[in-house]
Amino acid sequence: MNETTPTGRARGIDRVIALMDHLHRRRAPTRIADLARDSGMPRSTVYELVNTLVDARWLDFRETEGTVYFGPAMHYFGNDYLDSIDLIRKARGEVAQLAASVGETAQLCMLDGNKYLVVLNEAGRRMFRISSDVGVKVPIPWTASGRLLVDHMSPDEIRDFIPEDDFVLPDGRRIGIDEFMGDMATAHARGFSRTTGLVDRFTTCLAVPVRDLAGRCVATVCFVVPAETTAEEQATMIATLQDCAARLTFPA
Amino acid sequence: MNETTPTGRARGIDRVIALMDHLHRRRAPTRIADLARDSGMPRSTVYELVNTLVDARWLDFRETEGTVYFGPAMHYFGNDYLDSIDLIRKARGEVAQLAASVGETAQLCMLDGNKYLVVLNEAGRRMFRISSDVGVKVPIPWTASGRLLVDHMSPDEIRDFIPEDDFVLPDGRRIGIDEFMGDMATAHARGFSRTTGLVDRFTTCLAVPVRDLAGRCVATVCFVVPAETTAEEQATMIATLQDCAARLTFPA
């Protein structure tokens, strides 16, 4: 009552949502008691929730460790989601094929609000894989894809859209807005975007835009490769990405 | 009170679970009013639920059509699930590679209770794809994989385990238990299983077991191909599957 209480909200469910979000943030099987403590919910409530969710297969209970984590029902629902988005459905096979044929990690990325979002990720075949989790969001300026995803915006729009802090890299370096705008123009002109040593020093990202019929970049396909990859190798990869993007850009 | 009321169950959540299951069974974006009618819940309750779930991104609301369907949060949770199961995590790339390199639909399958379950599915490159949805369950006797997944059981155990009705194919034909047992023995001896024209007349399934260290078949990798695929092509595919299964069978 004292807080903003939006009408028409089923607050009873907040517990479930909080619980699942908690597990998602931990990204690891968790003991029920810990769930209760860390999420601040009453122990008995969490036990009830978990019992119910395990029955529904939303969660798996691992007897041996006494922990819970996401269950198969989430996989089914997630799959339904992927299939329901036309672009993503088509891109699934394409991204898998990119990773399989080239052997490097391939991704499909989109914007989510003012962040860059990894929608699909297929790991490459390296012993030490460079790979990020699906659902990960990072600041737009940290990525090659980011330079394409906002390439329809004016400098002023970009200044408004991207938070000031997002121009600071993980190691503290700052990307100038002018530099960013320059990268963007280059990428737009060449039809691909390359960045090296941004998120970490050893990685190069190669990204190519997937555009809608209005020419707006709605997604990117990209490879994440070691920085020492040769220019010729990179050229081949970019050509592969462009073929792939072309298939996604003009769908049947 | 009048029904069995298991203690320690959070019945308030049943509404959410029912709602999501309903969407999953429909496998299509659905108008809220329809959800309410078909699931037998009060309209106002469903509106509240949907509002809350859309906020949490568990559901997407599609303005243009006035429908709801699964949202990105489900994708993230589903991915967490896949990553949490060691075998499945490893198999993701492998299955993608199978489909990409051979160009036919590849799957990872496991048992779920007494049914055969499609856990991973990567569609091949054919114009008319033979492909089933992840999460689909079918009777064990309908599939090549099924013959491997129960190959540790005795005839009596199998009779107990597989429901009588599951030996009836979609077109009404009945598979004899003896015939099934024979297939099973052959498959076990040869290290792969082949069935033709079971689920439908035009399809052949080729399956290879993924075994745990005790030698028990915990999963299969398989190709689903047109029945007219030549014997040589099939032999190559089986070799490919066996390589793949070997990598999954002896993990690091």
Next chain:
DNA sequence: GGCCCATGTCCGAAATACCAGACTACAGTT
């Protein structure tokens, strides 16, 4: 045996979410 700690269940008073149904808004039809 006695103690401690963790997991899991149970209870009932207190809090609150559920839901029937009224209501607004808008669009199409007669």
Next chain:
DNA sequence: AACTGTAGTCTGGTATTTCGGACATGGGCC
């Protein structure tokens, strides 16, 4: 303009759920 149907919101009283805390169980350790 009146009528009908559909989409969505709002409200209040009560039936239901929540949750603090007690209880039960089962190690592990001295």
